[in-house]
Amino acid sequence: MSSAAPAEISRDLLERFADSAPRYDRPGPLPLWDDDFGSSEYDAALRAVARRPDEAVSLYVHVPFCPGRCLYCGCNTTITHDSARMDNYLDVLEREFALVSERVDGARDVLQLHLAGGTPNYLNDAQLTRLSEIIERRFRILPDTDQSIECDPRRTSAGQLELLHALGYRRVSFGVQDLDPQVQRAIGRIQSADLVRDVYWMAREVGFETIGFDLIYGLPHQTPETFRTTLDAVVEMAPDRIACFGYSRGTDRGPHQHAIDVHQLPSATARQELFHDAVNAFTSSGYRWIGLDTFALETDDLAIAQDERRLARNCIGYTTSPSSHLLGFGTGAVGEVDGQCIQNESTIEAWEAGITHGELPVARGHRLSPLDRRRRDAIAHMICNLELPAALAEGCLDDEYARLAGYVADGLVTVEPDRLRITPTGRFFLRGLCTEHEAYFNWDRARWHFSRTN
Ligand code: SF4
Numbered sequence: 001m002s003s004a005a006p007a008e009i010s011r012d013l014l015e016r017f018a019d020s021a022p023r024y025d026r027p028g029p030l031p032l033w034d035d036d037f038g039s040s041e042y043d044a045a046l047r048a049v050a051r052r053p054d055e056a057v058s059l060y061v062h063v064p065f066c067p068g069r070c071l072y073c074g075c076n077t078t079i080t081h082d083s084a085r086m087d088n089y090l091d092v093l094e095r096e097f098a099l100v101s102e103r104v105d106g107a108r109d110v111l112q113l114h115l116a117g118g119t120p121n122y123l124n125d126a127q128l129t130r131l132s133e134i135i136e137r138r139f140r141i142l143p144d145t146d147q148s149i150e151c152d153p154r155r156t157s158a159g160q161l162e163l164l165h166a167l168g169y170r171r172v173s174f175g176v177q178d179l180d181p182q183v184q185r186a187i188g189r190i191q192s193a194d195l196v197r198d199v200y201w202m203a204r205e206v207g208f209e210t211i212g213f214d215l216i217y218g219l220p221h222q223t224p225e226t227f228r229t230t231l232d233a234v235v236e237m238a239p240d241r242i243a244c245f246g247y248s249r250g251t252d253r254g255p256h257q258h259a260i261d262v263h264q265l266p267s268a269t270a271r272q273e274l275f276h277d278a279v280n281a282f283t284s285s286g287y288r289w290i291g292l293d294t295f296a297l298e299t300d301d302l303a304i305a306q307d308e309r310r311l312a313r314n315c316i317g318y319t320t321s322p323s324s325h326l327l328g329f330g331t332g333a334v335g336e337v338d339g340q341c342i343q344n345e346s347t348i349e350a351w352e353a354g355i356t357h358g359e360l361p362v363a364r365g366h367r368l369s370p371l372d373r374r375r376r377d378a379i380a381h382m383i384c385n386l387e388l389p390a391a392l393a394e395g396c397l398d399d400e401y402a403r404l405a406g407y408v409a410d411g412l413v414t415v416e417p418d419r420l421r422i423t424p425t426g427r428f429f430l431r432g433l434c435t436e437h438e439a440y441f442n443w444d445r446a447r448w449h450f451s452r453t454n
Helices: 011-017 039-050 083-103 125-138 158-166 181-187 193-206 224-237 255-259 268-283 301-307 348-356 370-385 398-408 430-437
Strands: 057-063 109-117 140-151 171-177 210-217 241-246 287-290 294-297 312-314 317-319 325-329 334-337 340-344 362-367 387-389 413-416 419-422 441-444 449-452
Touching: 011 268, 039 083, 039 334, 039 340, 039 362, 057 083, 057 125, 083 125, 083 325, 083 348, 125 140, 125 158, 158 193, 171 181, 171 193, 193 210, 193 224, 210 224, 210 268, 224 268, 241 268, 268 287, 268 294, 287 301, 294 301, 312 370, 325 340, 370 387, 370 430, 398 413, 398 419, 398 430
Parallel strands: 057 109, 057 325, 109 140, 140 171, 171 210, 210 241
Antiparallel strands: 241 294, 287 294, 312 317, 325 334, 334 340, 340 362, 387 419, 413 419, 441 449
16 A cells, blocks of 8 residues: 655645535534433443443543643643642542443443543653553453554653553554644743653663654644754654644634734645645655555554455554444543444533433534544545545445545546545545545535535
């Protein structure tokens, strides 16, 4: 499977398809999930899982605390310096684990455990240890459970990394974003390249098997020259995985983002050029391009799985060990259980109130119809395998298949007798191509522009 980007993307394509879509990579965008889907529906889904005791699960745990607010942040987090609030959060989380595990009727093997936030490593050592105990009291964490955690490099230490490793975490990802001082000032997140380098080597010495960096393109003051400096520094450190996400401005859900001057943001075309530079920098330095926006060293599990067509994707990200059920814990956590998508209440108050009343703290959900599942599988196939087999579309996604075939003229796909293949150029616009499967928005194909259907 080709991993490289084309040497150049034509300006015409960039201008036509640059501002392709909101993050769309699964059927039924989260804002359109059903508010009437509540705890009784989640309860029924969990009890259905209880009837299939051999099925393993994956766990996502959200830790919604940070010591300060980054101006680009779109995460569900609370700024606090009160450690007692985090202790209380763990108290409630323990009850949520009890509510869920009782319904799935006993301990299950866990394939994947992921801690994110917020800043999970803002918890102190005792709290991190307690969190592991809470999880292990209710679920079976095995020696080969894939345990990962997102860490803020400004909040960690050799001692904390040693503790996390002792608790079973083998993968750690650090938020790096951009190393240019002017960009860092504009986004309110100062962390020198030296600090990132020190933390990286600490994690290596502690023995983490996979170290990942998260970068963001499309930030204020980013230019091809400044971003190149960041890319070079990252490549020199050689993390195992790099995720390179586009900055998604959302002042409605994060008013603090108003502090970022829109006039300093790169244009939509310039954003795509920054991403193209990142693809070139990584793929010419021994990284494979994974799915939409991730890069992995050729020896990394993800790269091998992509080659062997075993790569899968869930709400946590790319994985080599997919499970049928992802259970989400904590505020705003998203899960997928027995074919239903579920999101917890996103404020600590509402989440805690539900659990205190003995209820699963569900805010909304989405029942995946048979057609949704087919769309989900088609999208996953396009992202993970860069193709859409005709057999997967036949019977219910024929219109989508025909529309995708229409991108031959733009050089984004090729048509074979039994499948469509995404070309190296088309890969650059893959999120937009996936959006041809969208059923919940109006997708203006001519302009690659979204509007809601209701
Ligand atoms: S550390 Fe992460 S979650 Fe916390 S404010 Fe910054 S971007 Fe948001």
